[in-house]
Amino acid sequence: MIGEHRAVAALRVFLALLFGILVLFQVMSLPGQFAHMAQENPEMAYLRWPATAVTVFWVLCAQVVIVCTWKLLTLVKKDRIFSAASLGWVDAIVWAVAAAWAVLLGVFLFVGFNADDPGLPLLLFLMLTGLTVLGLLMVVMRALLRRATILRTDMEAVI
């Protein structure tokens, strides 16, 4: 239990840190980055706002996952993780990953049909596969959580 408590505390510190870094990227780094890229390559300048919107959206998805993980950690601390309350947050994580995956698929197809070298499409394909694995893993974990919740509920009805 001590190990679990320490891991939860450390995880919360790093989740907060990660969230802060993502906000920094979202408001300061990303818009400037794409403005700079538009200046460097004027023929690609039309991509500036779509690219900004897409990357900010991905960061937003990551932030949703962080907030949901935080909420789930609160439930872990209160020993209420195996209750109906946790399924909603897990659902939100699954939906955030699914939304990011759908947009990534769109970007991958767009870049794939327009690219003249295989580097970027290959990198996007790697990301797409990784995100698929992550999303399906979350679906499996969700099923396990549901099963554990049912078991816990049954056990609590034992007198």
Next chain:
Amino acid sequence: MPIIVRLDVELARRKMSVGEFAERVGLTPANVAVLKNGRAKAVRFATLDAMCRVLECQPGDLLEWVED
């Protein structure tokens, strides 16, 4: 549930109140109520042991099976 807990019969036989029974067995009065009105889904062997000890009876005196 086709399994009935005959707690009221045994309590009446020993003229024991629900409150005293709950305290001596170590159950909450709420759980005793659940057992008495047949809403219990499962009983631990440890609980059954404590109930039999307090009521000086056998598990068969407390549990009864009836057709649905």
